[in-house]
Amino acid sequence: MNNYKLTIQYDGSNYAGWQIQQNAVTVQQRIIDAIEVIIKERVNLIGSGRTDTGVHALGQSANFRTENELDIYKFQYSLNSILPNDISIIKMKKVDENFHARFDAKSRSYIYIFSHHKSPFYYKYAHYYPPVTKIEFSNLNRISKALLGEHDFTSFSKKNRDIDDKTCNISEIWWRNGKDLSTFYVTANRFLHGMVRTIVGTLLYATENKLDENYLLKVLEEKNREEADESVPAKGLFLFKVRY
Numbered sequence: 110m111n112n113y114k115l116t117i118q119y120d121g122s123n124y125a126g127w128q129i130q131q132n133a134v135t136v137q138q139r140i141i142d143a144i145e146v147i148i149k150e151r152v153n154l155i156g157s158g159r160t161d162t163g164v165h166a167l168g169q170s171a172n173f174r175t176e177n178e179l180d181i182y183k184f185q186y187s188l189n190s191i192l193p194n195d196i197s198i199i200k201m202k203k204v205d206e207n208f209h210a211r212f213d214a215k216s217r218s219y220i221y222i223f224s225h226h227k228s229p230f231y232y233k234y235a236h237y238y239p240p241v242t243k244i245e246f247s248n249l250n251r252i253s254k255a256l257l258g259e260h261d262f263t264s265f266s267k268k269n270r271d272i273d274d275k276t277c278n279i280s281e282i283w284w285r286n287g288k289d290l291s292t293f294y295v296t297a298n299r300f301l302h303g304m305v306r307t308i309v310g311t312l313l314y315a316t317e318n319k320l321d322e323n324y325l326l327k328v329l330e331e332k333n334r335e336e337a338d339e340s341v342p343a344k345g346l347f348l349f350k351v352r353y
Contacts, residue, residue: 110174112208113181115140116200117169122233122344123195127160127169136160136196140171143191147184148177157210157351158217161303163343165234167220170351172210179203210351216280218349219305221293221341228289235290236345238313246286248316253282255322256308256329263332265308266301275301275332294349306340314338 117140125133129141141154157170185201192198224235231237259278266275281296293309315324315338328336 110176110206111178112172112174112204112206113179114170114172114202114204114208114210115198117166117171118197118199119166119169120195120233121160121163121165124162126162126164127156127158127166136166136169137171139192139196140188140198143188144173146191147187148175148179150175150177155210157214158300158348159302160346160348161306161343164346164348165344166348168350169348170210170214170353172204172208174206213353214351216296216298216352217300218281218294218296218352219300220347220349221305221309222345222347223291223293225287225289225291231290233344234347236342238341244286244313244316246284246291249284249312252315252320252322252325253284253312255325256282260329261332262301262304262329264328264334264337265304265311266334267303268334272301277301277304303340306343306346307334307337310341311338313341 119136121136123134124136127136129135129138137154137156141152144152144154152173152175154171154173160166160169181201181203185198188198222235223238224231227237256279259276261275262277263275277297277299279295279297281294283294285292285294295305295308311325311328
């Protein structure tokens with residue numbers, strides 16, 4: 110059995126997330142449909158993880174297996190010609206038959222982008238957040254470190270009874286202030302549903318209200334979503350990279 114790994118970019122604005130759902134248009138379904146048109150075979154496309162409605166990807170990873178030996182260059186070109194303009198396969202390679210895009214991933218990285226001013230060019234991909242120009246980014250970077258390491262992130266995720274283990278290990282987290290755009294970056298072994306956007310919203314709330322690391326530690330300890338602040342909008346969030 111041949112196994113192929115795809116690196117995918119997509120604009121999530123018009124999709125109900127990555128994962129296939131009934132009565133909804135998703136990125137995964139669009140790619141599966143396109144693959145099956147070319148190879149005339151049913152496939153199971155395995156993603157590295159889900160992205161929510163409206164979330165984008167610069168480096169989503171996925172794999173599928175097929176009996177066919179594919180010409181990678183030709184297949185990638187054909188696949189991109191069928192896919193809509195808001196989905197692109199930027200890289201494709203043959204991998205070991207046992208490779209699994211989700212279970213073999215060591216870490217995932219996300220970025221969240223803020224715009225400093227209202228812009229017709231940024232509005233689909235950045236959160237216009239006027240107070241961003243007044244935020245002390247040095248303080249944001251300092252208090253964010255409280256989330257480094259292994260914690261139970263129940264307070265930062267949407268309720269999901271199907272997932273018992275809410276423990277995640279954040280290995281990198283930082284903020285960077287730019288002239289037109291500011292960026293939040295986070296890397297972890299795994300993320301829970303809605304976790305990144307809730308972390309961003311809660312960190313902004315903390316710094317706006319002059320709260321320190323103890324506030325974040327208390328939110329973690331409570332293991333209650335109501336203790337954290339509101340999530341920021343999905344449009345500023347990008348799955349940046351998956352590492353294996």
